Each structure stands twice: as structure tokens, then as C-alpha cells.
Amino acid sequence: MPAQSEVLMQQFGPQHTSTAVIRSRRVVLPDGERPADVLVRAGRIERIAAHGSLAIDGAELTDLGEHALLPGLVDTHVHVNEPGRTEWEGFATATRAAAAGGVTTIIDMPLNSIPPTTTVAGLAAKRQIAEGQAWVDLGFWGGAVPGNAGDLEPLHQAGVFGFKSFLSPSGVEEFPHLEQPELEVALAEQARIGALAIIHAEDPAVLDAAPQVPGVHYRDYLASRPDDSESVAVARLLDTARRTGARVHILHVSSAAVLPLLAQARADGVRVTAETCPHYLTLAAEEVPDGDTAFKCCPPIRDESNRDRLWAALAAGEFIGVVSDHSPSTPDLKQLQKYGGSGDFAAAWGGIASLQLGLPAIWTEARRRGHTLGDVVRWMASGPASLVALEGTKGAIAVGHDADLVAFDPDAEFAVDPAELHHRNPVTPYAGKKLTGRVITTWLRGRVVDVQAAPFGRQILRNR
Structure with missing residues (x-):
């Protein structure tokens, strides 16, 4: 079987004209899936018509047959880590992985780069080094840390999409966490300037009180970050959001225990959204092998029963999206035994690299549970686009939108080979897993993304 990196852009050749018709019997549109022709002109979707009806002079026709046509995915939770920790990941490698996985827009987290994106100067450093390296469109989050409340408005005006705390x-000393008084200040300032606060919600007191047993047993690591670490932190955050009027978004929800808290807060008028991630929806604590620290993330992968509750919440619309939390590191930091590491979950870096695999991972499990490609598009494209106010240009096959498109074979099966992945370090908990669904071609603004050619991704700014 060809490697995914070889398949990408192989079946359907690069487009040489600014006008194209892309035809499929399975076009996933906002109102459902149906056969259609999509007319692309000058990088945007100009028209959606009946299947086989468009014959435009000078337009290049691509007929996908039974392969599905999806909008490009929007991943609002990606740690690129450049500059400063480019050996972990970088703009070139991360965005190649994104394109290979059908992701056409990413929003970069303000850590683990050095400097972090907590000042306008830090943002400028990222933008400068990212220029000319991105195979997909790219935006940036800012960071809210102790002592930088005065930097938030300038960063917001410079175009960041919101602020992470x-x-x-x-886990990195240059991006400290907010104690409660600092959280009050940060959220009040973000409410004043109309910014979105995105929060890693685990409670340090609960974590400190939990048993800390180092070693190779995943059950010990899971006990060190119990459900209460999320629910206590989320309750405190929601109470602060009520008082300050801030709009808040809960990152990478792993514990279903927070779901009633979110529902009650919404009923009370708190402006709160939440996301979850492919690894929480497709992996389970019971299947994590001892010593396989590729599975370590914070918050942790929990048990099968919890996973089922997350799926039920996702189906009910309680999450605005499913995003990767792509957070890679070098193999030595992961303490992987196959690279000579200890396999100690307590000592390993907590992050999962899955940017290229999110779509097939979610589709594999979603189809098994009776969901449709339209559901997956809502979770991984239109929902995340709406979180960052890009729903007018990204995340849907709609007239006027950027022609960010993905040809997807929903029936293709493959086993994950880490050597075939584009992210910098070949570490993934999906190694060897059989997944269904393969990205065949990715278009960015109507142009085929060829990862062997020059990148043409753009840096994008918050537009409201």
C-alpha cells in the first residue's frame, strides 16, 4: 500500500488554472450530503450546482466519482513550538502533516515556543519565522499569564484569536499558570476588550492531593489526574466567568464529569463552549499498554465508559468541535522504551501528536457508532471555524467561502505507520492501529497542496 504522504496529491494532479470544477457523488454540504458540482474561481467557491451540470470554458474538471468531497478541516488547537523548540515540531512539518490529514486551517497555541506568544514582540517573532513555511492557512492564539494583562489588548489588536491560560x-517555565486572583484580572480584561478566553482547566490543589506514583503502569498515571481535577477547575472557572462576563472556552475536555457543569452554566447565561479531542474519543485507558508513554497527555485518556459519555455529548451538540491538541515532543522527552527511555508515565512529556490522523481516527469510530460524514464535518470543520469567527470563509462548502476542500475515500483502510507521518518526530499512540478513511487530495483556496512543492499557506488574523 502506498504511504499516505505518497497518496496525497497523487491521484488528482495539480490544477494549473484559476477556474475549476470539482465533481463528486458525495459532496458534504451544510444542508446534507448529495451529488454536486463545485465551481471554484480565483480561490473561492463561486457556485454549487447539480452533479454533471457544469461545463465551464477554461475550467479544469476533477471528477472524484464516489470519493467524498469535504470542506477543509479547521484545527484550532495545534502546538507548533517554533521558534525555540523546533526540534519538537515546526511550521513546515506541522503544516505538511495538517495538509496530509485534510486540515487546511490551523490556529497555533502560544506555547511551547520560545518566546511564547504573550507579547506583541513574541507574536512578531512567530509570524516572521512562519512566513513562507506553511502549507495551510495559519493563525495564532495569544497567551494570558501572570503579569501580562497590559499586553492583552495590543495582542488582540494585532490579530490573535483569543488568549490561552x-x-x-x-509544563514549561516560560508560560506559568494563573492563580485565582490572576484569573480574575485576566478574564475581566478579556471581557473588557471582547476577547475569547481559552482555558486548560485542571485544578492544581486536586492534582497535588492525588497519589503520585511514578512508573510504567498507566493506571497509576490516570489516578494522578482524577476526574475531579477537571470538574473542580471548570466549576471555579465558570464561577469566575459569571462574575466577569468573560466568554470562555474549555480546552480538551477529557472527563465527562464536567458536562453537567457546562449545561448548567449555559442555562445560567454564561458564555461557554467546550471542545474534545480525537484521542479522548478513540482511545481508552483499558487499552494503554504499560510503559507506552506515547499515550500520555494532560488531561489523560480515561476509561471506556467515560469515552461513551463523551460521544453522547458530542452527538447532542454539547461540544463545539473536535480538535487535535497536537502537542509533540522529541522521543527522549516521551521516555519511550523503544528509544531507550524508562517508560515512566510520570517523567514523560504529556502530549499527543495526531494532526495528520484526526480525520480517519474520528471517522473510523464515528461510522462504527452510526454517525455520518456530515457529523464529522460539523465537529471538525464548521464548529471549530465558528469558535474563531471564521465561519464566513472556512469550514464549509458554501458559495463565497475559500475553496479549501478535501477529496476523501471513506472506505479505504490502512494501518498507521509512524514513518509515513509528516510531523517532525515519528511518535504516535495510533502506531499499528487500523483506521478507515484516507485523504486523497487537499486543496487550499482552490490549489492542490503538493507537499513536494513550495508552500503557499497564508497567515490569517482575527476578523472580529
């Missing part, structure tokens, strides 16, 4: 230690 941690309620517990982040």
Missing part, C-alpha cells in the same frame, strides 16, 4: 502548571 492554564489553571495548573503548563
Whole structure:
């Protein structure tokens, strides 16, 4: 079987004209899936017509047959880590992985780069080094940390999409977490300037009180970050949001225990959204092998029963989206035994690299549970686009939108080979797993993304 990196852009050749018709019997549109022709002109979707009806002079026709046509995915939770920790990941490698996985827009997290994006100067450093390296469109989050309340408005005016904060230690010293008085200040300032606060919600007191047993047993690591670490932090955050009027978004929800808190807060008028991630929906604690620290993330992968509750919440519309939390590191930091590491979950870096695999991972499980490609598009494209106010240009096959499109074979099966992935370090908990669904071609603004050619992704700014 060809590697995914070889398949991408192989079946359907690069487009050489600014006008094209892309035809499929399975076009996933906002109002459902149906056969259709999509007319692309000058990088945007100009028209959606009946299947086989468009014959435009000078337009290049691509007929996908039974392969599905999806909108490009929008991933609002990606740690690119450049500059400063480019050996972990970088703009070139991360965005190649994104394109290979059908993701056409990413929003970069303000850590683990050095400097972090907590000042306008830090943002400028990222933008400068990212220029000319991105195979997909790229935006940036800012960071809210102790002492930088005065930097938030300038960063917001410079175009960041909002501000990330941690309620517990982040794992890197240059991005400290907010204690409660600092959280009050940060949320009040973000409410004043109309910014979105995105929060890593785990409670440090609960974490400190939990048993900390190092070693290779995943059950010990899971016990060190119990459900209460999320629910206590979320309750505190929601109470603060009520008082300050801030709009808040809960990142990477792993514990279903927070769901009633979110429902009650919404009923009370708190402006709160939440996301979850592919690894919480497709992996389970019971299947994590001892010593396989590729599975370590914070908050952790929990048990099968919890996973089922997350799926039920997703189906009910309680999450605005499913995003990767792509947070890679070098193999030595993951303490992987196959690279000579200890396999100690307590010592390993907590992050999962899945940017390229999110779509097939979610589709594999979604189809098994009776969901449709339209559901997956809502979770991974239109929902995340709406979170960052890009729903007018990204995340849907709609007239006037950027022609960010994905040819997807929903029936193709493959086993994950880490050597075939584009992200910098070949570490993934999906290694060897059989997944269904393969990205065949990715278009960015109507142009085929060829990862062997020059990148043409753009940096994008918050537009409201």
C-alpha cells in the first residue's frame, strides 16, 4: 500500500488554472450530503450546482466519482513550538502533516515556543519565522499569564484569536499558570476588550492531593489526574466567568464529569463552549499498554465508559468541535522504551501528536457508532471555524467561502505507520492501529497542496 504522504496529491494532479470544477457523488454540504458540482474561481467557491451540470470554458474538471468531497478541516488547537523548540515540531512539518490529514486551517497555541506568544514582540517573532513555511492557512492564539494583562489588548489588536491560560502548571517555565486572583484580572480584561478566553482547566490543589506514583503502569498515571481535577477547575472557572462576563472556552475536555457543569452554566447565561479531542474519543485507558508513554497527555485518556459519555455529548451538540491538541515532543522527552527511555508515565512529556490522523481516527469510530460524514464535518470543520469567527470563509462548502476542500475515500483502510507521518518526530499512540478513511487530495483556496512543492499557506488574523 502506498504511504499516505505518497497518496496525497497523487491521484488528482495539480490544477494549473484559476477556474475549476470539482465533481463528486458525495459532496458534504451544510444542508446534507448529495451529488454536486463545485465551481471554484480565483480561490473561492463561486457556485454549487447539480452533479454533471457544469461545463465551464477554461475550467479544469476533477471528477472524484464516489470519493467524498469535504470542506477543509479547521484545527484550532495545534502546538507548533517554533521558534525555540523546533526540534519538537515546526511550521513546515506541522503544516505538511495538517495538509496530509485534510486540515487546511490551523490556529497555533502560544506555547511551547520560545518566546511564547504573550507579547506583541513574541507574536512578531512567530509570524516572521512562519512566513513562507506553511502549507495551510495559519493563525495564532495569544497567551494570558501572570503579569501580562497590559499586553492583552495590543495582542488582540494585532490579530490573535483569543488568549490561552492554564489553571495548573503548563509544563514549561516560560508560560506559568494563573492563580485565582490572576484569573480574575485576566478574564475581566478579556471581557473588557471582547476577547475569547481559552482555558486548560485542571485544578492544581486536586492534582497535588492525588497519589503520585511514578512508573510504567498507566493506571497509576490516570489516578494522578482524577476526574475531579477537571470538574473542580471548570466549576471555579465558570464561577469566575459569571462574575466577569468573560466568554470562555474549555480546552480538551477529557472527563465527562464536567458536562453537567457546562449545561448548567449555559442555562445560567454564561458564555461557554467546550471542545474534545480525537484521542479522548478513540482511545481508552483499558487499552494503554504499560510503559507506552506515547499515550500520555494532560488531561489523560480515561476509561471506556467515560469515552461513551463523551460521544453522547458530542452527538447532542454539547461540544463545539473536535480538535487535535497536537502537542509533540522529541522521543527522549516521551521516555519511550523503544528509544531507550524508562517508560515512566510520570517523567514523560504529556502530549499527543495526531494532526495528520484526526480525520480517519474520528471517522473510523464515528461510522462504527452510526454517525455520518456530515457529523464529522460539523465537529471538525464548521464548529471549530465558528469558535474563531471564521465561519464566513472556512469550514464549509458554501458559495463565497475559500475553496479549501478535501477529496476523501471513506472506505479505504490502512494501518498507521509512524514513518509515513509528516510531523517532525515519528511518535504516535495510533502506531499499528487500523483506521478507515484516507485523504486523497487537499486543496487550499482552490490549489492542490503538493507537499513536494513550495508552500503557499497564508497567515490569517482575527476578523472580529
